Amino acid sequence: MERSFFECAWDVVRQIPEGRVASYGQVARLMGAPRCARQVGYAMHGSPGVAGGVPCHRVVFADGSLTPGFAFGGPDEQRRMLEAEGVRFLPDGKVDMASCAWEV
DNA sequence: CTTATGACTATGA
């Protein structure tokens, strides 16, 4: 099994527990590439999806914002998915990373 | 080999 950058990113995202969210930079850092947040996002774009074991909906921006435009059916759908897992949201429409940020 | 692109982040106005 070759571990391409993408597959490595998926592996890290796969370790995100339910009810938690991680930023792209966080995932990138865990895979040993703290400067490759963009590549992580690009990896999510090519990810097999939740059915493939990659809960890309748990990956958000460093400030807690959701993916604008490129979500499964809109940021609204992604927000709903996270809420279903127990993730809290702020009035700003961002994830409450203060309590739901993934702790390593 | 080089160029272009991008689901990011940090900084500045």
Place this chain on the structure above:
DNA sequence: TTCATAGCCATAA
């Protein structure tokens, strides 16, 4: 506060 720009680096062509 929000908006715009620069820097970053892997992948594809």
